[in-house]
Amino acid sequence: GENVEQHPSTLSVQEGDSAVIKCTYSDSASNYFPWYKQELGKRPQLIIDIRSNVGEKKDQRIAVTLNKTAKHFSLHITETQPEDSAVYFCAATLSGGSNYKLTFGKGTLLTVNP
């Protein structure tokens, strides 16, 4: 089955700095790679996703890059703000129809210091 590794487990940055979280996956068949932000006790919220037919996607301060050859993808957050503080999870799956059976990374606790 799929295995997703995520690094770092904790990340502390100053407000305004950039934050980068990296993930690797094992199953070359995986084609969908979402990133979730989860606040304590709440459901994961999709913040950005990328499919295997593109190498980069950007949405305002958030971007994701995908290297299929190396089987890794990264989340980039620029101009970080204190409200970006949360746990971030990457995930991977082979999606098709309604099948979004996700394998998650272990998560990164991001702390943005004012």
Add this chain to the structure above:
Amino acid sequence: GAVVSQHPSRVICKSGTSVKIECRSLDFQATTMFWYRQFPKQSLMLMATSNEGSKATYEQGVEKDKFLINHASLTLSTLTVTSAHPEDSSFYICSASSTRGTEAFFGQGTRLTVV
């Protein structure tokens, strides 16, 4: 976006009792739903795949007789934790997508505490 509703959001039960958690897709039909478990400060771990009209598929190490899953309609899947023990205390969360879905939608999660 599509809405997935999970109920209850919190439940406290005594050891040995059973607890049922519901997961509903409110504005789409879901032939497949997924149940995850999340222990404190850990990631979401897939427990099982719930298939409408057929048996659920359980991940390795998950006891099917303890975690009963019923997906009786295209909008409802239930997870019943039977004979609950304190070690079953966790955050249980479901997800679903429509047939033409472009992403997974998560329920609010259920915080189960077994005392």
